[in-house]
Structure formats: C-alpha cells, structure tokens
Amino acid sequence: MDIINLVFVFVLAIFLGVELINKVPSTLHTPLMSGSNAISGITLVGALALVQIGDENQMASILGAVAVGFATINVIGGYMVTDRMLAMFKKKEGGDGK
Amino acid sequence: MSTEIIDLVYIAAAILFIVGLKFLGSPATARKGNVISSIGMAIAVIATLFSKGLNFELIIGGFVIGGLIGAVVARKVEMTSMPEMVALFNGFGGLASLFVGWSALKWTASPEVFFLVTVFLSILIGGLTFTGSLLAYGKLSERISGRPFVYAGQRIVNSGILLAVVICAVLFIQNPADQNWLYLAVGLSLLLGIMFVLPIGGADMPVVISLLNSFSGIAAAAAGFAIGNILLIVAGSLVGASGIILTSIMCKAMNRSLSNVLFSGFGTVSSSSGPVIEQGEVKPMSAEDAYYVLEAASSVVVVPGYGMAVAQAQHVVKELQELLEHNGAEVVYAIHPVAGRMPGHMNVLLAEADVPYDLLLEMDQINPRMETFDVAIIIGANDVVNPAAREVESSPIYGMPVINADQAQTVFVLKRSMASGFAGIDNPLFFKENTRMLFGDAKETLGNLVKAFD
Numbered sequence: 256m257d258i259i260n261l262v263f264v265f266v267l268a269i270f271l272g273v274e275l276i277n278k279v280p281s282t283l284h285t286p287l288m289s290g291s292n293a294i295s296g297i298t299l300v301g302a303l304a305l306v307q308i309g310d311e312n313q314m315a316s317i318l319g320a321v322a323v324g325f326a327t328i329n330v331i332g333g334y335m336v337t338d339r340m341l342a343m344f345k346k347k348e349g350g351d352g353k
Numbered sequence: 354m355s356t357e358i359i360d361l362v363y364i365a366a367a368i369l370f371i372v373g374l375k376f377l378g379s380p381a382t383a384r385k386g387n388v389i390s391s392i393g394m395a396i397a398v399i400a401t402l403f404s405k406g407l408n409f410e411l412i413i414g415g416f417v418i419g420g421l422i423g424a425v426v427a428r429k430v431e432m433t434s435m436p437e438m439v440a441l442f443n444g445f446g447g448l449a450s451l452f453v454g455w456s457a458l459k460w461t462a463s464p465e466v467f468f469l470v471t472v473f474l475s476i477l478i479g480g481l482t483f484t485g486s487l488l489a490y491g492k493l494s495e496r497i498s499g500r501p502f503v504y505a506g507q508r509i510v511n512s513g514i515l516l517a518v519v520i521c522a523v524l525f526i527q528n529p530a531d532q533n534w535l536y537l538a539v540g541l542s543l544l545l546g547i548m549f550v551l552p553i554g555g556a557d558m559p560v561v562i563s564l565l566n567s568f569s570g571i572a573a574a575a576a577g578f579a580i581g582n583i584l585l586i587v588a589g590s591l592v593g594a595s596g597i598i599l600t601s602i603m604c605k606a607m608n609r610s611l612s613n614v615l616f617s618g619f620g621t622v623s624s625s626s627g628p629v630i631e632q633g634e635v636k637p638m639s640a641e642d643a644y645y646v647l648e649a650a651s652s653v654v655v656v657p658g659y660g661m662a663v664a665q666a667q668h669v670v671k672e673l674q675e676l677l678e679h680n681g682a683e684v685v686y687a688i689h690p691v692a693g694r695m696p697g698h699m700n701v702l703l704a705e706a707d708v709p710y711d712l713l714l715e716m717d718q719i720n721p722r723m724e725t726f727d728v729a730i731i732i733g734a735n736d737v738v739n740p741a742a743r744e745v746e747s748s749p750i751y752g753m754p755v756i757n758a759d760q761a762q763t764v765f766v767l768k769r770s771m772a773s774g775f776a777g778i779d780n781p782l783f784f785k786e787n788t789r790m791l792f793g794d795a796k797e798t799l800g801n802l803v804k805a806f807d
Contacts, residue, residue, distance in 0.1 A: 272594025284697030297588035305456040315459030320411035322452035327419025329446040334391040335427035341384040347709035
C-alpha cells in the first residue's frame with residue numbers, strides 16, 4: 256500500500272486517540288491502561304498472517320507463531336483482567352455498575 | 354474470504370475499538386466499552402483466519418498456549434498486584450511486535466528501504482518495551498529493589514547504546530542480506546530497555562508504566578507499517594496516544610518534566626542538606642484515643658497511598674467507612690493522581706472493597722474544602738500529602754500539587770515507622786500541631802479502630 260496513505264492514517268489515528276483519551280476521568284486510568292493494552296495486542300492479527308504453510312520458509316512461520324502466542328497472552332489476559340476490574344466499579348445507592 | 358471482505362471487517366473492528374475507548378471514558382459505560390473493544394478484536398482475528406495458506410497447527414498452538422497463560426494470570430492476579438501485571442502484559446505485547454517484524458523480514462525476498470526501516474523500528478521498540486516492562490515488573494513486585502539505580506556517566510552510556518543501535522540500523526539497511534547487524538540491534542534494544550528503566554525509582558513507576566504502555570502501541574503500529582496492515586496502525590496509534598496522554602498527566606501531577614523523571618534518578622540524593630524548618634515534636638496517638646476523635650467527627654476524608662496497597666488495608670478501610678457513616682459522619686476519599694504505583698491504582702483497590710466510585714474525589718475537588726473536614730486519615734501516603742511542596746522552596750518536590758491534608762482540623766497519619774517516604778523526602782506534616790501519628794501496620798491500626806466502634 257502507498258506509504259503516504261499509511262502515514263496519513265497513522266497521524267489521524269493519533270489525533271483521534273488524544274481526543275478520546277483526554278476525557279477519561281482519573282478513576283478509570285487503570286482499566287483504561289489495561290484495556291488499551293489489550294488493544295495493542297492487535298499485533299496478533301499481523302502475526303496470524305505470517306504463519307503460513309510450506310517448508311521453504313519454516314523459520315518465518317515459527318517466528319510468526321511465537322508472536323501469535325505472546326500477542327494472545329496480551330489480548331486474552333488484557334481483556335479479562337480489565338473486565339474483572341470494571342465489574343467492581345459501583346455507584347452508591349446499590350447501583351449495579353450500569 | 355477475499356482480501357476486500359477482510360479489509361471491510363478490519364474497518365468494522367477499528368470502529369469498535371474507537372467506540373469501546375469512548376465508552377471507557379465513563380464509569381457507567383466502561384465495562385460495556387471493554388466488551389465492545391473485545392468484539393472488535395474477535396472479528397478481526399476471525400476474519401484474518403480466513404486468509405489463504407495459513408498453517409493452522411502452529412496458529413492453534415500459539416492460541417492455546419498464549420490463551421491459557423493469559424486467562425490463568427488474569428483470573429488469579431490480586432488487585433494489589435495490578436501494576437506489575439499490566440507491566441508484564443505490556444512487555445508481551447512488545448515482544449510480539451518484535452517477532453512480527455522479524456518474521457516479516459524473513460518472508461520478504463527483496464525488501465525496500467521503507468520496509469526495512471519499519472521492521473527495524475518494530476524490533477527496536479518492541480524489544481525495549483519487553484525488557485523495560487520486565488524490569489518494571491521486577492521493581493513493582495519487589496523481586497528486585499525499587500530504588501533508582503544511578504551511576505556516573507549513565508546518560509553517556511545510554512546515548513552510546515542508542516547511537517550503536519542507529520549505526521546498526523544504517524548498516525543493516527544498506528546490506529539486508531547480512532543479518533548479523535539485525536541480531537546485534539535486537540540485543541542492543543533489549544539492553545536499552547533495561548538501561549532505561551534502571552535509574553527510575555518506585556515512586557515514579559506510574560510514569561514509566563504509562564510510557565511503556567504507549568511504546569507497546571507504537572511498536573504495534575510500526576509492525577503494521579512493516580506488513581502494510583492498516584488495522585495494526587490504527588489500533589497501535591490509538592494505544593500510543595493514550596499512553597502518551599497518561600504519561601503527561603502523571604508528569605504534571607508531579608510537577609516534573611518527562612526527561613527529569615526518566616534521567617534524574619529522583620530520590621537518590623538525600624534532601625537533608627536543605628534547611629529543615631519545623632522538625633517539632635511527633636505526637637503519637639493510640640487507636641482508642643483516635644476512636645474518640647472519630648466518634649465526634651461529622652466529616653472525614655481518607656487519603657490513601659501505596660502503603661494501603663502494601664498492607665492490603667482497603668477492605669478494613671471500607672468497614673471503617675460504614676461505621677463512620679452509621680455514626681452520622683460524611684466520609685469521602687481524596688485520590689492523588691500519582692498515589693500508588695500506576696495511574697488509578699487506588700481507585701481499583703477501593704472499587705475491589707466495594708467503595709462506590711462517586712465517593713472518590715480528585716485533588717482539585719477536595720482541596721478547596723479541606724478545612725471543612727474534622728478529620729483527615731492518611732493511610733500509607735507520604736509525598737502526595739507533603740506540605741513541603743507548598744511551603745519549603747528547597748524541597749525536591751516544591752511546586753508539586755499535593756492534597757492539602759494538613760488543612761483539615763485533625764490529621765491522623767497511619768504509618769509503619771518514622772522512616773521517610775519512597776522518595777526519601779522529609780515530611781513536615783508529621784510535625785504539625787494538628788497531626789497525630791498512629792504507628793503500626795495500617796491494616797492492624799484500622800482493625801483496632803473498627804473494633805473500638807463495636
């Protein structure tokens with residue numbers, strides 16, 4: 256893909272991220288951090304495409320599979336622990352966190 | 354599935370990430386936001402699995418091993434260990450980016466310069482995120498000393514390593530066939546991560562974790578550039594931006610610049626050289642006497658710090674809160690942005706103990722009305738309530754915004770001993786006229802207070 260297009264998307268996404276996160280109250284900083292950490296496990300999608308059939312380049316596939324493993328820890332662990340934390344955040348007057 | 358359809362799913366996934374992050378901005382919708390974001394991740398992964406020619410044996414192997422580790426750790430971890438856990442997950446994310454870059458390189462027969470630069474960046478940032486996070490994990494879990502480690506010429510050594518990495522990059526890009534330069538650069542980036550976290554002390558960890566969080570996102574974005582995957586770029590830069598914002602919030606809360614946090618080895622220099630103004634008398638108090646004061650109080654503010662996490666005192670704090678409320682007192686909590694070892698650390702612990710989040714007030718909300726509180730109870734916090742930040746110009750933390758707990762009518766400080774805080778700075782609060790010290794383990798002291806009420 257065109258390099259300029261990629262850079263264009265990159266710059267816009269950073270601005271979008273700044274706008275989104277600036278509004279998060281400090282009480283949610285830890286879940287925000289672990290939740291965004293899970294999103295950074297998106298590397299998983301990149302890693303999957305690198306694990307391909309064929310004997311001629313097995314080393315590359317194995318490296319990709321290792322990346323799949325580590326990224327999966329990040330994704331599964333990150334989302335689960337964030338959910339566990341957020342389930343505990345409750346409002347006064349017996350609210351159910353909704 | 355054709356690549357067009359996969360790309361369409363990626364767009365949907367990006368939208369779900371953005372909506373998910375937006376929902377994470379309010380406590381009422383945050384849990385839903387996290388679920389939405391995880392759905393985005395799930396559809397992106399499933400769509401990718403429809404690509405042609407994937408080796409499913411290896412992929413399933415990676416899924417099972419990584420999924421099991423992630424799930425077990427996420428279920429087992431104590432809320433008090435959350436900072437080191439986030440550090441660890443960050444590190445794995447960085448490592449994954451390193452391997453993606455490396456694998457992409459192996460797949461490419463005749464690489465272009467832009468591709469090589471991005472591969473190099475994903476390996477470099479991924480590598481230093483990994484070892485930096487591991488070291489942060491070690492410091493936070495106290496497997497290694499949390500003290501800053503500083504030596505003469507540290508900056509020169511670190512700059513030297515960075516320069517060596519750049520030279521490796523240039524040589525590697527000129528001759529990609531010779532991968533020894535790449536291996537050397539991998540080694541150097543791992544070393545750089547360690548060198549970069551070494552001089553940073555435990556109290557500055559909120560900044561470091563935020564920064565490493567940002568790095569893990571940027572590493573993913575770099576990997577996205579390398580393999581030409583827009584979803585990696587979008588998601589990676591969202592995370593990169595969020596980490597940078599948290600980093601700057603943390604730095605502001607300590608009134609220090611990022612470079613000061615990263616390079617100064619804060620807390621290694623003893624501050625006792627400065628003029629000590631009011632080293633008056635420390636006035637200890639027993640739990641029973643403290644009970645009489647609390648019983649008469651009609652408003653109480655609790656200021657928690659890292660010590661509450663160490664003593665695991667959050668549940669007994671909640672018990673005390675209920676007893677005080679039953680007794681007709683108003684109880685609120687004042688949370689400093691850098692209390693604890695990561696952004697929002699105290700909020701998570703108190704949430705675990707079922708404290709409603711609307712009782713948790715930020716520094717700017719509480720300070721204007723601090724004088725109206727009968728009692729301020731400080732649990733394992735030190736530097737974030739240090740009035741020297743306002744009064745003593747020679748103090749290393751002078752100018753840092755603090756919770757003005759000393760302005761409450763009476764101040765109870767729960768503290769293990771008279772040793773100074775993590776940053777090693779004298780705290781004049783302990784010597785103030787209206788301060789009473791309750792020495793001992795915070796959990797035990799609070800337990801005694803609770804018993805006195807029964």
